[in-house]
Amino acid sequence: MRRVMLEGRGDFPEWRDAARDLLIAGVAPGEVEWCERDTSPGLAFEEPAFGGSAVGGAGRSGPGELAPERLAPERLVAEELALDVATVGNGSAAGSGVSGPPRVPAAFPALAAAVVCHSDPARFLLLYRLLWRLQADRRLLEVASDTDVVRANLMAKSVRRDAHKMTAFVRFKELKGGPAGGRRRFVAWFEPDHHIVARVAPFFQRRFTDMDWLIATPRGSAAWDGRTLTLDGTPCRKPDLADDADELWRTYYASIFNPARLKVKAMQAEMPKKYWRNLPEATLIPGLIANAEASLQAMAARAASEPLPYHRRIQERAARLPQPAPPPAGTLAALRQEASACTRCPLHQRATQTVCGEGPERADVMLVGEQPGDREDLAGRPFVGPAGQVFDEALAAAGIDRAGLYLTNAVKHFKYEPRGKRRVHQRPNADEVQHCRFWLAREVELVRPKLVVAMGATALFALTGMRSKLEAVRGTPMAMADGRALFVTVHPSYLLRIPDAGKRAEAVARFHEDISAAGRLAAAM
Amino acid sequence: MRKTLRERLAILSDAAKYDASCASSGTVKRDSAATGGLGSTEGAGICHAYAPDGRCISLLKILLTNFCIYDCAYCVNRSSSNVERARFTPEEVVWLTLEFYRRNYIEGLFLSSGIIRSSDHTMEQMVRIARELRLTHNFRGYIHLKTIPEASPHLIEEAGLHADRLSLNIELPTDGGIARLAPEKKPAGIRRAMGELRLKIEEAAEPTLQTRRTKRFVPAGQSTQMIVGADGANDATILSTSGRLYSSYGLKRVYYSAFSPIPDSSKALPLIKPPLMREHRLYQADWLYRFYGFDIGEITASQPGGMLDLDLDPKLAWALANRAAFPVDVNRAVREMLLRVPGLGTKTVAAILSARRLRRLRLDDLKRLGVSIRKVQAFVVAEGWTPRRLIDRPDLRTMFAPAPRQLSLL
Numbered sequence: 001m002r003r004v005m006l007e008g009r010g011d012f013p014e015w016r017d018a019a020r021d022l023l024i025a026g027v028a029p030g031e032v033e034w035c036e037r038d039t040s041p042g043l044a045f046e047e048p049a050f051g052g053s054a055v056g057g058a059g060r061s062g063p064g065e066l067a068p069e070r071l072a073p074e075r076l077v078a079e080e081l082a083l084d085v086a087t088v089g090n091g092s093a094a095g096s097g098v099s100g101p102p103r104v105p106a107a108f109p110a111l112a113a114a115v116v117c118h119s120d121p122a123r124f125l126l127l128y129r130l131l132w133r134l135q136a137d138r139r140l141l142e143v144a145s146d147t148d149v150v151r152a153n154l155m156a157k158s159v160r161r162d163a164h165k166m167t168a169f170v171r172f173k174e175l176k177g178g179p180a181g182g183r184r185r186f187v188a189w190f191e192p193d194h195h196i197v198a199r200v201a202p203f204f205q206r207r208f209t210d211m212d213w214l215i216a217t218p219r220g221s222a223a224w225d226g227r228t229l230t231l232d233g234t235p236c237r238k239p240d241l242a243d244d245a246d247e248l249w250r251t252y253y254a255s256i257f258n259p260a261r262l263k264v265k266a267m268q269a270e271m272p273k274k275y276w277r278n279l280p281e282a283t284l285i286p287g288l289i290a291n292a293e294a295s296l297q298a299m300a301a302r303a304a305s306e307p308l309p310y311h312r313r314i315q316e317r318a319a320r321l322p323q324p325a326p327p328p329a330g331t332l333a334a335l336r337q338e339a340s341a342c343t344r345c346p347l348h349q350r351a352t353q354t355v356c357g358e359g360p361e362r363a364d365v366m367l368v369g370e371q372p373g374d375r376e377d378l379a380g381r382p383f384v385g386p387a388g389q390v391f392d393e394a395l396a397a398a399g400i401d402r403a404g405l406y407l408t409n410a411v412k413h414f415k416y417e418p419r420g421k422r423r424v425h426q427r428p429n430a431d432e433v434q435h436c437r438f439w440l441a442r443e444v445e446l447v448r449p450k451l452v453v454a455m456g457a458t459a460l461f462a463l464t465g466m467r468s469k470l471e472a473v474r475g476t477p478m479a480m481a482d483g484r485a486l487f488v489t490v491h492p493s494y495l496l497r498i499p500d501a502g503k504r505a506e507a508v509a510r511f512h513e514d515i516s517a518a519g520r521l522a523a524a525m
Numbered sequence: 526m527r528k529t530l531r532e533r534l535a536i537l538s539d540a541a542k543y544d545a546s547c548a549s550s551g552t553v554k555r556d557s558a559a560t561g562g563l564g565s566t567e568g569a570g571i572c573h574a575y576a577p578d579g580r581c582i583s584l585l586k587i588l589l590t591n592f593c594i595y596d597c598a599y600c601v602n603r604s605s606s607n608v609e610r611a612r613f614t615p616e617e618v619v620w621l622t623l624e625f626y627r628r629n630y631i632e633g634l635f636l637s638s639g640i641i642r643s644s645d646h647t648m649e650q651m652v653r654i655a656r657e658l659r660l661t662h663n664f665r666g667y668i669h670l671k672t673i674p675e676a677s678p679h680l681i682e683e684a685g686l687h688a689d690r691l692s693l694n695i696e697l698p699t700d701g702g703i704a705r706l707a708p709e710k711k712p713a714g715i716r717r718a719m720g721e722l723r724l725k726i727e728e729a730a731e732p733t734l735q736t737r738r739t740k741r742f743v744p745a746g747q748s749t750q751m752i753v754g755a756d757g758a759n760d761a762t763i764l765s766t767s768g769r770l771y772s773s774y775g776l777k778r779v780y781y782s783a784f785s786p787i788p789d790s791s792k793a794l795p796l797i798k799p800p801l802m803r804e805h806r807l808y809q810a811d812w813l814y815r816f817y818g819f820d821i822g823e824i825t826a827s828q829p830g831g832m833l834d835l836d837l838d839p840k841l842a843w844a845l846a847n848r849a850a851f852p853v854d855v856n857r858a859v860r861e862m863l864l865r866v867p868g869l870g871t872k873t874v875a876a877i878l879s880a881r882r883l884r885r886l887r888l889d890d891l892k893r894l895g896v897s898i899r900k901v902q903a904f905v906v907a908e909g910w911t912p913r914r915l916i917d918r919p920d921l922r923t924m925f926a927p928a929p930r931q932l933s934l935l
Contacts (some may be wrong), residue, residue: 041824044855070593098568107828115543139883142880142882142883143879143880143883144876144880144894145876145880145883145886145889145890145891145893145894146893147893149894150894152592164569164571165569165700166569168572168573168574169573169574170629171628171629171630172627172628172629173628174627174628184627186627186628188629201856202736203565203567205558206556206557206558206565206567207556207563207564208557208563208627208629209556209557209558209561209562209563209567209629210557210561210562210663211558211563226561243628244590245624245628246628247626248530248531248534249625249630250625251531251534251535251538252534252535252538252585252625252630253533253574253576253582255534255535255536255539255542256538256539256540256541256542256576256582256586257544257576257577257578257786258543258576258578258580259578259801260785260786260798261578261579261580261783261785261799261801262578263577263579263580263801264577264579265579266575266579267575267576267578267579270572270575270579270581270692271574279574281574285577285585288576288577290578290718292577296786299786299787299788299790300786302788305607305789307604307605307606307607307609310604310610311604311605314594314604315596315604317594318594318709350769352713352717352719352720352773353713353716353717353720363534374801375724377720377773378720378721378723378724378773378774379716379720379721379724380720383821416772418768418769418771418772418773418821419772419820420771420814420815421771421775422772423770423772423773440872503792
């Protein structure tokens, strides 16, 4: 039986070096006894000290500084891996039961660095057994249901939770009487379950960079002075501290609590009682719980009162506010305002807004699409999404200025199906198109275009009632019921849905030709 | 007589407590190591305390003022209420945030406000606080600003440069409810503002032509809140409103807030115990929609009256109503199907998928993964285990539902 003595304060390299030697020597897990030097609090208790000057009384020698690489487990992991890879081909094969040089999967060093911080004395053996088994079974860690893997994962989880709670429940108290104009100084006392001070200290360094601080715990301390993070494994004694700001914090804690929602168990699951003695707000908890019901009853007993004059003054002022004048009747602006409140079909219930047409009050050409899409619905303007881009490219190719056109849709609200974080476009049905004709007809009346371009079957149906195949009428000028010229092409979004790149390029070219043809047609009118 | 800072803190945090959101997660990673300033955000949020209502306290959640020109019936700060009124100066909010932060009480600030004078005036003050924290005090902690739907676009843009998260409350699940209880609020305007914010966020995420770096704008996205139980909307309506908001505006979260009696309550509302269990079930259903591949319609289809079962979690209720989909073989089923098994969460499913590549899983393996065997055994097939007729038992529900208990008269 081999006996390995470790300091055991969460120092990963210490365990790693011992484990590697054992593994190379071929010592099976059952032949090792792992021991920790007894560092139970009470033996070497010291007052926490701040940069050499004593806090709360007795002084002490300055803490030893640790080399920076010993502070961040993440960096250790990288080095550890590099080291292990380097041993490949060294020929230093382990003995019985272990074949080949010691190597570990990438996930192991990170797991082990967390597990060595645990306070359970069995952690070293567990890790060594895992390391041993990994030599024969490379993918062992992926078997999340293996007994050893489960135990290691639980220990790592417990360490991570403890570390997280430390970031949450450390409470700094300000030390008064520092040098005038110097950095502000803060001290905290915390009692972790595991050896996590070195693991968590960099978090506080990154966060509280512009102040000096010291965190004292029964498992050592960490201090920051703006230049150096100093770690010390010596157990500390609880300092006697007070801070006036605690009273404000307690006021906040009591006021943010809603007595109508008492859920004591939920609170204790996340903030167990063991932390309470170091939280300034925790002394309020019993009183808040005890008075919750009474304060609710009192609230209910007070009947609603009559509003103060303040309320009446506000109401009067609101009533006096001048309302913006409505746009003159018979203009597109008036039409837009009227349509914005449209509830003729159920589509308004899910859309963001009515997307009316856009363009000059009078335009020679009006282009009609199907309905606004996702982007159009958000922006409140037609043809600004992906299909709008395809359309703009066709205009550019034909040398047509978009600003001179009136662009609109057969249906003014976006119809879709919610699918997770996206909206899936749905084609409007005949009923919805029918209802929206009301607005399209009035747009045509107001804008008085010489040429109307229907893009897609829905636009064609809305404008003419025709259900014919698009190919049959595409590209040939026709007359609408009122004698106005009509030109039919595909909807630009159709082009986006063609999966084959070659066919898509063909279809895009044809669409560009159609738009050019419509442009020439309008110019000739 | 002017109230002390402490008295005003009491009033203005009491006035803010009906806003459920307190998240400090989901933003970019940043810290003060390089700048020598104060503050960091590291991905996961941190809850620095929990109140006896079980809610986490992560941010300093306060109102700039609880004076308000609006008269929303459900709100403690409505103009017709006789609660005590107070206001902070922007400097006081900055001071409180920094001093609380230095003592590690909080992750940052969640600032909201009653509407005073005009929307723009109020928004301007809130933006000023965020700007001073960031630029004057080099503060790199979390900032959440409640935005005001009618505020000018340039104010929202500046708010988005300083804040991690912006939120706009939709308040109630139906437009009819808003018209009745919050007549001054315009739901269409709120949704339009959410849409505009989504477009701005997406625009900022696009790399510019000059640099590959994208602009930092509302990195933790936008969220909203709905009050549950103040109007008559059922759960199906509430959830379909959420589905619409998630899909339309890319919201990070929809918060549900069980309507809670407020002091000096409006006569339009009854004083009731907040429906906490209902709120909890809505959150569970929300999770099923966002992380488990359920459609809103599926979750509520089998539920009478469109109300979620208060005794069973919505996933279990769905499984009991869709027994034909079970049992699911843990050694063979696809991820989507495993996610539908009551008792298996996303992490467990990931562990199962990883482990089963290397060995056949038994019920014991599931147990070691932390799964409740009592809950899953009727729904899964594993090595050495088939549920036999368990899935067809008519009394399956009673195996899960809590024991009946005597109702109290009051």
